[in-house]
Amino acid sequence: MIIDTHVHIGGEAVGFHMNEDMVLEAMDKYGIDFSVVSNSDAGEVDHQQKLLPKELQVSQEDALRRAIRFARKHPKRIGVAPWIKPLTQGITKELEDLISDNKDIICALKVHPYHSHIQPTDERVLPYIELAEKYDLPVISHTGHDEDDSPVHLYEAAKLFPKVSFVMVHMGLGTDNREALELLGKADNLYGDTTWVPMGTTIEAVERYGSKRIFFGSDMPIDGVDTYGHNPRGERSLYQDYFHELPKRISREAYEDIMYKNALRVFHLKDRID
Secondary structure, three states, rough: OOOEEEEEOOOOHHOOOOHHHHHHHHHHHHHOOEEEEEEEEHHEEEOOEEOOHHHOOOOHHEEEEEEEEEEEHHHOOEOOOOOOOOOOOOOHHHHHHHHOOOOEEEOOOOHHHHHHHHOOOOOOOOOHHHHHHHHHHHHHHEOOOOOOOOHHHHHHHHHHOOOOOOOEOOOOOOOOHHHHHHHHHOOOOOOOOOOOOHHEEEHHHOOOHHOOOOOOOOOOOOOOOOOOOOOOOOOEOOHHHHHHHHHHHHHHHHHHHHHHHHHHHHOOOOOOOO
């Protein structure tokens, strides 16, 4: 079994092309059993950290509704991680009602410090984390090499909310992953994922902390339907290492933890997947 905890739809306003059909096609082609999907339509700033024009902004509620519709059509294959908008919106009753009414298919809360231009410990984000704690949802957050998305800020949030599980998506995108690896040892409720993370980093994390702290994630279909196989230039994807090489390098138990068992436990999916 493979559970991908980091999958997207939407995002055209910030230059992405990702949709529901692409997700399902990729899952079928590469043998992915379940995907946790967030809707990138809720991005607030572009790649230059400039606020998107009002006409390109999609409310967090409308973005969530699209993801919910997708999951409702495929409840055994798709789960939802609402993408929040702390910079331009904040928590609304409508958002909480959507989460409460669809808790059976919502399995995490998505924070994107880069595309919201805001740190996870900002006072505008903390109410969302309180909401995640209320509904027993893990918080999955982009981490990178810029000031807002540095892994250390997610570590600080994890210390503030010890009952919430936090996932350092990318483990510091564009870095050597050293900071994220060190932080994994400092908070029991802090996890990493494999999105654009070299296999060697994941093996080191397993050697240092065991196999219970890493989830398989991919950003699929950011490079198209074949994100798992190759990029648009035809260059081999590092996810091929996770599918074919990693099982030779770690124990079967550790491999199963990373590829699906950890997600079953932390994302509360045991009753969702046959």
